[in-house]
Amino acid sequence: MGGIMGLITLGHATECNMRNIQAWRPSKFVYRQGRLRASPDPAEVAPGSRLMAGRIAEFYHQRLPTYARGELLDLGCxxxxxxxxYRERVSGVTCIDWQHCRHEHCHLDQEWDLNQPLPVADAQFDTVILSDVLEHVTEPQQLIAEIARVLKPEGHLLLNVPFFYCxxxxxHDYYRYTEFALRRFMLQAGLTVEELTPLGGSLEVMADMLAKHLQFIPLVGSLLASCVVWITQALCGLTPLKRFSGKSAEAFxxxxxxxxxxxxS
Known part of the structure; x- marks a missing residue:
């Protein structure tokens, strides 16, 4: 894939930019009441998937203000x-994704097989985002090593992966990773883990499975799935259940x- 010979450096202007930036529209995530949340549009996020999308949105809403800076690489974007x-926090954006991605490619700087060495020179990026991608890569350790190569010293990788999930x-869905596998990937690539947190535990797993099954019931399925997600989010905001979720996440x-x-160095 891709057809690039050798390594290239993808340059950017001093202000944040992206291909066809004027065509960009919110998709999987939207801002509501000042927070990043899962889109309520079923064409973007199915009702049964909003719980996971919401957990992912919460993670990036909290972490991007701290870690997003400089030149950013959005892999599998x-x-x-x-x-x-992150657009107001970085100076440049490079978007790379593969051809079998089901989304439109109008913002891509490069179509590329993420199982192959990245078409980017060493130490080019301050920030790399790998969201909902690693489980779709057949050679995950190689990709993490490539990310380490293209990161600048003191640069950061932010990623998320599912575990108990459909x-x-x-x-192109190959793996599920424990926290121990993720730590091993980082260690072998020479990266230091600064944060590794579960996105939920037993309560979220059971609610997700129920919502995903309910959404296929004719006529009322989407409403029932949405109700399960809403109730679960409300319950997880209660301190006892929040503690239960965190404790159960050790095993589930x-x-x-x-x-x-x-x-x-």
């Missing part, structure tokens, strides 16, 4: 759903989110 969250993006993680840093 799709419709670049996080763009609105098969998606068929047929809904997914994981991670921040890793490339050391100075």
């Amino acid at each position: 799709g419709q670049v759903p996080l763009f609105q969250s 098969i998606h993006e068929r047929p 993680p809904y997914g994981y989110a991670l921040v890793a840093r490339k050391p100075a």
Whole structure:
């Protein structure tokens, strides 16, 4: 894929930019009441998937203000759903995704097979985002090593992956990773884990499975799934159930989110 010979450096102007920036629209995530949330549009996020999308949105809403800076690489970017969250914090954006992505490619700087060495020179980026991608990569350790290569010293990788979650993006859904696998990937790539947090526990896993099954009931399925998600989000805001979710995530993680840093030397 791609047809690029050798390594290239993708340059940017001093202010944030993206291909066809005027055509960008919110997709998977939207801002409501000043917070990043899962889109309520079923064409963007199915009702049964809003719980996971909401957990992912919460992670990036909290972490991007701290870690997004300089030149940012959005890998497996799709419709670049996080763009609105980091556009005011970075100086440049490079978008790379593969050809079998189901989303439109109007913002891509490069179509590329993420199982192959990245078409980018060493130490080009201050920030790399890998959201909902690693489970779709057949050579995950190689991709993490490539991310470490293209990160500048003191640069950060932010990623999230599902764990107890349905098969998606068929047929390109290959793995589920424990926290131990993720830590091993980072260690072998020479990256330091600064944060590794579960996206939920047993309560979220059970609610997600119920919502995903309910959404296929004719006529009322979407409403029932939306109600399950809303009730679960409300319950998880209560301190006892929040503690239960966090404790149960040790054995039944809904997914994981991670921040890793490339050391100075």
